[in-house]
Every structure is written in C-alpha cells, then in structure tokens.
Amino acid sequence: ETGVTQTPRHLVMGMTNKKSLKCEQHLGHNAMYWYKQSAKKPLELMFVYSLEERVENNSVPSRFSPECPNSSHLFLHLHTLQPEDSALYLCASSPSLRSYNEQFFGPGTRLTVL
Amino acid sequence: AQKVTQAQTEISVVEKEDVTLDCVYETRDTTYYLFWYKQPPSGELVFLIRRNSFDEQNEISGRYSWNFQKSTSSFNFTITASQVVDSAVYFCALSGAAGGTSYGKLTFGQGTILTVHP
DSSP, X not given: OOSEEEEOSEEEEOTTOEEEEEEEEOSOOSEEEEEEEOTTSOOEEEEEEETTEEXXXXXXXXXXXXXXXXXXXXXEEEESOOXXXXXXXXXXXXXXXXXXXXXXXXXXXXEEEO | OOEEEOOOSEEEEETTOOEEEOOEEEXXXXXXXXXXXXXXXXXXXXXXXXXXXXXXXXXXXXXXXXXXXXXGTEEXXXXXXXXXXXXXXXXXXXXXXXXXXXTTXXXXXOOEEEXXXX
16 A cells, blocks of 8 residues: 555444544655544644654544554544534645645545434 | 635636636745645545745646745646546645744645536
8 A cells, every 4th residue: 555544434423432543654754644624614633743742732622532653553533422523534644744745645534423 | 823715615617728726825934835735526635736935936737837926925726728637626725834833734725626517
C-alpha cells in the first residue's frame, strides 16, 4: 500500500457504541493529523501528532480520544458519540510540522451516528 | 487569527469553458504558505499547489494556473478548457510560519463545488 490509508471507509454506530478509526501512512512522515469534515463547514482540525506526541488538541470533546502508537499509525477512538458527530473523518500526514509541507490525505471514514 | 474565504459555494460550467475559483485570505504572519487541494467524490484531498508569501509569480501547470496577488490577499485558481473529470470540491488553505502558534496548521476555506457538465 502507498500513501495514507484509512479503515473502515464507512461506519454506522449507535450512541452507546465504542469504535475506533485507523489511519496508516506509508510515506515515512513524522506528523499526522485528524480532521472532521461536516456538511457545509470547513475542514476542522481535531488533533495533531508529531513524532508520536500530541501537539494540538483543538477543543475536541473527550468522547474522541486519539492514539498514536508510532509515527506510521494513528487511531481515533470513539465512544458515546452524538448524532452531530456524523461526518467524514480525514487523516493526513506530512513530513514534519513545518508550514511549507503539504499534507497528504487519506480517503476518509464516513461516520454515521444513529 | 488566520482566515480563508472562498466566496463561491458552487460553480457549474459546461465542458471546455474556463473557470476561476476565488480565494481570499487573512493572516498576520509575514511568512506564510498557500495551498490548493482538490477533493474528488472518492473523498481524499489531493494536493495541487503550494505558494510561499515571498513568491508572487503566477504558475501554470497544464490546464491549471494560479494567480497570487499579495496586494489583494488573493490566490485564485483557473482551470482552462474544463473537463468533466475536473468536477470536485476545491479547497484553498493557508499555513502560517513554523515556530508561531500556527506552525503547520492548515486553515481551510469552505470549499467550492465545481460541476463540469458534458
């Protein structure tokens, strides 16, 4: 596999479920990101990791819990979500946190919370 | 604070027409980077171009061209002779200088939905 992969691509869950989103990058990058894309809203940055350390938590509710066990993998653990959390969740990576680095995105996980 | 505005929510054109997507930005950083990304129906954002704040030269890549004007804080994107495969959502984004509070954080515009009809 090349680039940034995300699994699952689609997820339907109830408000009481616990699930996890997985992201894997095969680019040798040191920074990874989670974004939320809701209808009619700009992409919202949720979390940023650099060399497995979280450097940004953008006021995200605690029902979203990120985990970065190594620089190639990023998880987003979900529990007791709300219907308004339904969105496309995008993972991205970049060589570093330097501003000039473009970010490489995965295809996203389309999440529906019932 | 950084802000990116893409005033055009949706644009519809017929194949072979030229189309320009507008992007206006706000930042207090003197060094910054501007990006355009394309999001096809498959979902992933595809990087198209990066410009830094010190390079105002326009750029052309095939049917794509970009016009960066610092004086008006704009970074517009033109597709010449549009094709159906150009149909996608296009995002303009801004990144501030590393070391400040905005390090590598990308601020995205709302996106412009481009539909090219055959």
